[in-house]
Every structure is written in C-alpha cells, then in structure tokens.
Amino acid sequence: MQFLSDNTAAVHPLVWEAMRAADSSDAGYDGDRLSQQLDAAFSDVFERGCAALWVATGTAANCLALSTMVQPHGAVVCHHEAHIEMDEGGAPGFYLHGAKLLLAEGEDAKVSVDSVKAVLDPIRDDVHQVQAHALSITQASESGCVYRPDELQALGELARARKLGFHMDGARFANAVAFLGCSPSEAAGPVDALSFGCVKNGAMSAEAIVFFDPDLAAVARYRRKRAGHLQSKGRYLAAQLLAMLKNDLWLTNAAQANAAARLIAEGVGDRLLHPVEANEVFCLLSADEREILRSQGFEFYDWGAYAARFVAGWDSKPEAAGALSRAIGRL
Amino acid sequence: MQFLSDNTAAVHPLVWEAMRAADSSDAGYDGDRLSQQLDAAFSDVFERGCAALWVATGTAANCLALSTMVQPHGAVVCHHEAHIEMDEGGAPGFYLHGAKLLLAEGEDAKVSVDSVKAVLDPIRDDVHQVQAHALSITQASESGCVYRPDELQALGELARARKLGFHMDGARFANAVAFLGCSPSEAAGPVDALSFGCVKNGAMSAEAIVFFDPDLAAVARYRRKRAGHLQSKGRYLAAQLLAMLKNDLWLTNAAQANAAARLIAEGVGDRLLHPVEANEVFCLLSADEREILRSQGFEFYDWGAYAARFVAGWDSKPEAAGALSRAIGRL
Amino acid sequence: MQFLSDNTAAVHPLVWEAMRAADSSDAGYDGDRLSQQLDAAFSDVFERGCAALWVATGTAANCLALSTMVQPHGAVVCHHEAHIEMDEGGAPGFYLHGAKLLLAEGEDAKVSVDSVKAVLDPIRDDVHQVQAHALSITQASESGCVYRPDELQALGELARARKLGFHMDGARFANAVAFLGCSPSEAAGPVDALSFGCVKNGAMSAEAIVFFDPDLAAVARYRRKRAGHLQSKGRYLAAQLLAMLKNDLWLTNAAQANAAARLIAEGVGDRLLHPVEANEVFCLLSADEREILRSQGFEFYDWGAYAARFVAGWDSKPEAAGALSRAIGRL
Amino acid sequence: MQFLSDNTAAVHPLVWEAMRAADSSDAGYDGDRLSQQLDAAFSDVFERGCAALWVATGTAANCLALSTMVQPHGAVVCHHEAHIEMDEGGAPGFYLHGAKLLLAEGEDAKVSVDSVKAVLDPIRDDVHQVQAHALSITQASESGCVYRPDELQALGELARARKLGFHMDGARFANAVAFLGCSPSEAAGPVDALSFGCVKNGAMSAEAIVFFDPDLAAVARYRRKRAGHLQSKGRYLAAQLLAMLKNDLWLTNAAQANAAARLIAEGVGDRLLHPVEANEVFCLLSADEREILRSQGFEFYDWGAYAARFVAGWDSKPEAAGALSRAIGRL
16 A cells, blocks of 8 residues: 555556567667657647657656756746755756756745746846746646646746746646646647656656757757767667557556545545645645554655655555545544 | 667567566665665675666766766866767766866777876876866777776776776676676776676666765765656666676676677678677778678668678677678678 | 945055056966965965965855865755855856755844754755755855854854855955954854955955865866966966955955944934944835935945945945935934 | 066056056946947947957856857867867866867868868767867967968858857957958958957956857856856956057057067078967977077977977067077077
C-alpha cells in the first residue's frame, strides 16, 4: 500500500513490449525509425505541428526547454514552490548559465496573472536588475491542482505582451488532461514548449519535450547533445513515448491514478490542503496520526510537520486507495 | 551485415531479464536496493574500494567525472582525437563551465608521457594562460588501440607529479580488458575516475562512473542531479549494470566483439590504419571499393576520404565478420 | 546639494596625485612596483597576513571573492536585500556558474545567527536541494547599519561549524570602521575574504579584495584575469588603493561622510527607517514632501513609495547636510 | 629604452586633463553627460550609426562583444595565435559559457577566406559537432600585420553567407588605420562589433566596444553589468575615450608608435619575421644577441627561443628607436 511517489510505479506492460520490439535498429542516437516518428505522433495529439525530443528526466526536459528561451543574463518567473526552484538541485542555474528564477506567489502552487505581474512590474528596464525572459508554470501544479484553459490563455497573453517565452512543466500533464476532460491542446494552452511527462505515468526513462516553435527545437537538439542527454540507443526512449501515446495509454493511466487519488480524498474531509484535481492528496495529519497509518502498512511522505502527501500511480490498487481513505476517516 | 557502430547492437537478453526483475521498487532515484549494490559490485571488479554512479550516456559520464577534477578556470589535457574534443557537441565546455581542452598528439589516438609534457611544459604559471587541472585518456582509444599497464603507470606518475586529476574514458574499457587479458584494475591503472562503458557492450542506457576517490564521488552525486541525469527510476539503470557485471558478462560480450573485429582484420592486410586491439577496424579503402562493399550488403561509416571504419558489436555474427574479411580481401 | 549616491562624489585630490605619480612604469598588469606593495599595505591595516587584489568594481570584488568559496553546484546565504541579490544584474549567477543565492531575513538588512540557521536548517543533505557553500554579509549593510564585533564572531562560528566560506561585502567598510571606532580587523571579524570598498569613498576605479586565506587569493588571481578584470595598467589602481590607505585617508573620508549623515539625521526624528550608523539616511517621506525637498534643490533617490534615501559622500558639505536636516524638520 | 609593451606607456596628458575635468558629475554608471556622448562621437568617427560602450580591458571588450553573437553551444572561429585563444586566461570560455574557439591558420597571424573555410567546411550540421556562430579577427594582427579593406570585405561576405557574427579585436586598431591611411570605416570593414583599443595608445583604463548593430549593444549593456564591468564612476572612462577621439589624438598617437616601429625595422634587414605594418617588430635574434641588446639598456620580450618582440608606444622616443635599430644592425 504504497503512496510515496508515482516514480516507484512499475513500467506498463505495453511499454515493455514496445521497448523489446525496438531491439533491432537501423541507426543510432535519434536517427532511428522510431525517433523519427515522434514529431508526427505528438502533432496528432496536439492537433498542430510540433517537434518532440525525448530525454530521460523531467529536470532535463524543463531545463532544456527553458534554455531555448532564456539568455544567461535573464530570468524565469515561476511559482515559489515550482519543481525547478525546489527540487532540481540547481539544474536551472546550470542549464541557463546562471539565469535567475524569480518567484511568484499563488494558491495551490499556481501562479496567476496578478501574481506574475507582481513579480514583473517592479523590475525596471535597468541593467542592475535581471530581466525576465520566460514564464514557467506546472500543469498539474506541485499541489496537484490544474490550470483551466482560460487561465492558460490569460497567462499566455501576459507572456506575449511582456515578450516572455512560455513553458509548461507537465510532469503530470496527463493527469491534468484527464481531470479537465478537454483536448491536450486546450490543457497546454499557448505555451511555446511543454515538458510532457511519462516516467510518472507508466514509462521507464522517457519524457518528451514538445516544442510548438521549430526554432526552439533546433536549438534544443544541440543543447540536448551538449548536456549528455542524447542517448545512443535513443530508439528505446522513442519506443516508450510512442507506446504511451498509442490508443491514449497515457490518458488511461492518468485517469486510473486520478481515480485512486479521488478515492483517497473521500475519507479526508476537512483535512485536505488542496483540491484533489490530479493524482496527489495533501492531507493535514499529526505526527501521531501518520504513525498510526504507517503502522497499518501505508507508505507516504511527510509534508512538513503537520501534513502528509499521498501520491497515486497508474498501478495503484483501488482497494488500497479505499483502505487508506477509510483509515484516515477513522483517525 | 551491420558494422556501423556498437551502438546499434541489441540489448543482451540477460540485461532485459534484469530490468524486468527491477519492476517492483522500494525507492526512487538511487535509493533503491539495486543502486545501493553498485559500490560493492564495482569494488569487487576492481579489487579496491570505489564508488559507482549510473548515468545514461558516456558523454555525461566523462563530463561529470571531469567536473569533479577541473575548476572552471582550468583545463583538461587530452588527445586531439579524443571523444570529448571531437564528438560530444561541446559538452565538456558546458559541464566544466568553460574550462579548456588542451590537445596532445600521439599515434593511434593514444597520448604518451612525452606528448602530454609537450602540452604542459610551455604553460607558464601565469594568469594569462589556462592551467591544466586534469589528464583524460581513452581506453581503448578512438583508434581502437589499448594502453598497456606500464603506459598507464607512467601517465599516472606524470599526472600526480603535475597535480592533475586523471580520468579514463572507458566507453570500450571492456574491450581493452578483454584484449589485455589482465585484471580490470591493471587495465584502469592509477586513474581517479573511470567512465565504465556498457551501452556499446550489451546494455540499453546505463554507463557507470567509477570513482576511486570518494570525495570526487560525493561531488559527482550533486553534479549528476544538477545535470538532470538522476533518473527517478534509477533502479533500471542499476539493474543493467549489475547484469553486465554478473558472471563477467561484460568481458564475455567484449571478447566476442573483439574476436569479430580480429576476424575482419584477417583479410585487410596492408590496408590497416591501426593495430586491431579492440572491436574496431580502420581500413584504407577507396570510394569505389567502399561502394562495392556496400553493394554486397555491408554497412559501415566512411572514415575521411580514403578509409572506412568497421565496428563489431557483442552480437556481431562471426559469419558476417568473415564474409566482410573475405570481401575486403577480394578487392 | 546632492545626496543621490556616494558614487557621484569626486576623486580625492591625494588619489589624483598618486595616480599621476604612477605614470612611469616598470611592468604591466599587476607586476608593477605599486601592485606588489598591496599585500604588505593591507597586512598592516589588518594586523595579520593577507593578500590584496585590485579590481575596478564592487560587483567584481564580491563575485570574484565568492567564486573562490562556492562551487557551481552550491549556494551563498545572504540577506534578501543584499547587493549581490538586488543590484548586480545577476553577476553572482555568472561568476559562480549558476550557484544559487539563498535569502535570509533580518532587521536593518543584517542577517543574524538565527536567520541564517532558518535558511540552513531545512536543507537536507540531499542532491535534490542546493547546499550552501558560503555566507556573505554586508558591512555596513544595505540599510546603513553596522555589524558589531560580537555579531561577526558569532556568524563566523556558524560559518565554520557549517563549513561555509565567509565573505564580507565592504563597499562601505570604511564607514563601518569609522562608526565602530574599533580596529579594521575587529570590524571585519573572522571573514575569509573582504571586498574593501574605495570607489564610494574617494577613489576613482579601484576596490580591493582582501583574502585572509592565501589559497583563495591564488584562485582569485586566475579568475580575475578570466573575467577580464586584470587591467594592463594596473599600477593606476594600486596607486589609488595605496593613497587611500596612506595616513588613514580612507577612515578620514568615511568619518566625514558619516558625520554628514548624522547631521542630516538630526532633523529627521520619527521618520527614520533605520539607525544611522554609516553614511546613509533612510527617511519616511510622502511623495509631496519629497517634491518639496527637490524644489528646494536637494537631490536624492526615492526608496519605494513612502520613503527617500540620502547618501552622504566624503565631500558632502556640512552646510548642505544641515540645510537638508532643517528642511526635513520643517516639513 | 623600453620596448616591452605598449601597456607600459604613460597616459597622455590630454587624457589626464579630460579625466580631471570629469570630477564633478551629474549621474553614476553610464548615465552621466560624457558617457551619453559616446554613441555620437563614435558614429562621427565611423560615418554611420553605432553604439559605443566603455569597458576597462580589451579582454572584456572582446568577450562581451562575442557574447552577443555566440550562444553557449556554439563556437568562434579565430586565428590560432589570436589573443582570445592565447592570452586571455580562458575568458572566452567564461563569457561564452563554454562555447569553443575553432582555430584557423594563416600567415602573419591573419586568417583568410580559405583558412576560415578550411575550419568551417568539415563541420557537419550534426549535434555531435560544435557549430560556428562567429568569426573574430584581430586588426592589427598579433604579428603586427594589417588586414586590407578588400580582405575585410571578403571575410565579411563569408561571415554573412555562413550566418556568422563578425567581430574585430582592435586592440591596435588605431595603428592599423594609421598604416592603411584609409577611413576608420574602411579599416573596420563590415564587422558587427569592434573592440576599439585605447589603453595601448595613450589612455589609462578605457576601451570601447563599438556595435554597428543596436540589438547587440542592448544585450551587451546587460552583460557588461553582469560581468562587473559597469563602473559606478564611468564618467572617467568616457572622458578618456572622448579625449582620445578629440582632434584624432588616437591617430596621432598611433602614427607616432608606427613611425618608431618603422625606425626600428630599418636596421633589422633579413631578421624580420613579419612585415612591420603597425607598432610591433618581430625579429630573429639569438639568445646571445638578445643578451647584447639588453646589456645596452634595451628592454623587450623574447619571442620563443630564437626571436624577440619590440613594441613601440605612443611615447616611444625616435632616438631610442633609432638607437635600437642601429644596435641590431651592428650585431
């Protein structure tokens, strides 16, 4: 009864199958038959032309995407709880050559037009101050909450008006689309680049960076190699991504994880810290209460001193989620 | 009859098996049971204590290793044909924050004590000139040739005397050990860090960086995350490495590739550009001759205007190697 | 009646004289007779061995000093209003190759042992989080306030205990010493490197980086050249520094500026935002009130929407300071 | 009788005068009256619109200029003896965030269209290889030789055809113009940015970066601050540059230095290594011969094992140059 992270989930059987089928190859790096299909496959998903590059991690996806938009003397506006700020070991500083992160506020780890303006407006056009070059948001957010299409449009307009690149960290983009029930394109909004997560959702080691601007993709191809992220047997990453897209496996998996999270949330009542819109449940629980849950076999992370985080994976069992929900309800 | 690259080889069945067995996990990143076994497994191989980190590519392995030895204002001495100089898209400049590569000469893409001194000696202790912080060599070299243990000792003494870190790019280290017939430790010599290649030798997406100095490894752990190379499902990389080490699969595979290369070399006669000591054969062939070979179904890369490179993989068929050898002999 | 900044002050006549006397030279860069005297001259001031390098700006001094203490994957703890965070155009990100600034709280733009601990303690020894490598404080602070010797000792102990380098931005160090009336060594405390400001205090284009650890100075010499800060006619910078030290001109100038600031403060009453301990006066003033002062010929910067900053230079006239004080009193 | 370097020359009296006149100021950084005149003053010199920024060193000028043209994953083509490759302590690696220098051949330290093509043509459009983003040449070259206007046009066409930025290191640009007797604009050719040297030619601490593309200048302003090169009393640098331009002092000084070099060259005969087109004389001289010259009071640097370099400054005495010439003739 493991709710530590969606990273501990297994690889989906269909992904395994696709990887095995990639064993025989015509070419190395991303010259193979499978890698060459990615642009078309993602263009289908997003109903417009895009270029898609595989990479092994979400950190690399985020930072490579941003490196195409942000010059070293610039900055990225993001939420103060954003993964790029909190959890990537300083990777943005590395990939962006010292560019800054400028931290915005917002409920549920989501920025708003107003909170982004509150960061941007005090910056004078003055060389003593670092200027913003891009806006990065997370869909679903670090609190498991989802930007609605109209919010994305408004943020996109702001980005365009301020001449900012617009990036989306979609480590849990699938969960957001499954929640919204809209098209992937609507859930992405007018971003220039999307880190399209798969590892948390049934893949083994492949994320996609989806560029809606081919010029950015051209830069990213060089930066990916320069960062040591161009795998020589890239066909195995392409195979994972194609398997995830095939027959909407990515959406099926995400819907399962979301459903498990909703099941957990049912018993949580007033303890909920954030609305449950994706596959994460943040829940006020005292240290004693957490101890009780752990003694019953539930695994999860503390979330500060007074709360816990439960993450459902694509393979979380509904029975386990239900049991957790009831156990919380009994506390 | 494919001799393009060892990167196009399949993943070995035992590696697949080990990966599948890693599906259920206790922890993410490198906290899992398998990743935790790496230090001990590599210490067994090298008969001394070492710390081993998985990464997905040889470029990342080389550059992360060097980043623990070279400050941004320093330099790395390497052969002018070294992979880090020629084929990594500027990754050393990225990982080392602008440190330089200082290029040494040498037959068969191997540096010598004298050729390294020829680079080092003219550098004055003067801030106008970039100072060397490390020496990096490739075992087996980019020409498929192998440093002997006494050569490694001599280079190691030079490195120590000049206070240089000592790194080995071992993308084909297995092939070198198989050729030398010595212990892995002798084939590595007194290096501080070794990029231990597996992807060209039957793995899918896992190389090891082996540190013989734990302080360097401690830095590398932070740098790996910062470079986006800490995979969240790292257990699948650890599984690959452990499978390669188990029962010396890495040496068996390399011996097979070396044998295929020797088979090819038999028909080559005077056309050989370099001794065949690993799994690569460099062969003088005119454009017309290459055309003839290709028309017979052999795939390989041109090597400049007058030569070709044939690379044997762990799964190269002896029959194909023999056929190629005879085809060259008939030219 | 100019109180905009100490940067608009003139160059002191004795500094001009020393520069002119440096016209004939024996050697370029820092090989000249004057540059060679700096270590001894600053060792006299600080009553212990130190190495001193000239640079042209405080930003370069701060960032070069920090670059000797902080690896690219690390971080610097500093006050959230620190110059390195607020006013250096991202220079720390450039010089430290993407290392982070971690921001501490504190009254009067001064950090405390507790506020630094509040930053350090939540950082786990975990590669997902950037680790602190140095602590940087400003003496006098960005609010014109001064660390007392016991505060410096306590911060130094914390830095030592946490294995942090300890740096002091002393753009207005002279003003702090003049205020404290203690020795320069006491006013610096146990820092490893001090940016010793002169440009705001009567020099033209020379600051010193004073290293109390010779190993750090050795690195800084290479980094200075690499940053394009090794001037070929460095003797003119050395001349400025030596002139500032001679007969304690630096302290005389600072005392004059401090006195002018105290004069201003006399009329300010409850409007003071911070104690006036150096040469800056921060004063609550409405937009209308500021307008009145400007119409009377006083020049100064707004400090947010409700306040103004008045800075006294070494050449501020007591009469002007008195006039300003009375003008504020009359509001 | 000092011919070590033009860096040891004194500051010209008219430059001193202009600096003293800058003592009273209206604004800091580059907001002052003098800095604001630079664009117009240089536009007059070059007979077309340009933007000019002061910096303290040639290294900073070169690297900041290049940083506006070269992305971190790119490269600069330059001569293998170029100052940026040989003498700047790795500054291009720092300022360009790890971009490479690609080294071209050429007589007299000058590249040619053919030698640049010999570097560019083998580079495939392949992420494994670093792509060139700019071409940088030195006018006058490191061997004291001068590009003719038609050579500059040809190189400019090549740069444009290959989409390269075009930069000129003009540390001795004044000497080149004085030699060519053409307009400054013709001597600069179609470069995008020029490092306009003054420190070797009578100034104290001011070089100009002249941008013929305003977009590049806009980036450079941010990069200059970020590199700690925005001096707070920048008016003293602007004063130096304006004094150098006034009444063509820069050309007068350069003509004097060139004349002194030609005087030296008269006695050199077959010993000359390069044509003397600027203010440097490279001369074959054995160790014994150099010893004899030094015993006669001449100061200069060895140039490898078999030669010496003599550099004339704006203030070199014709008598001393003549004496040196005769002393070499007597050897």
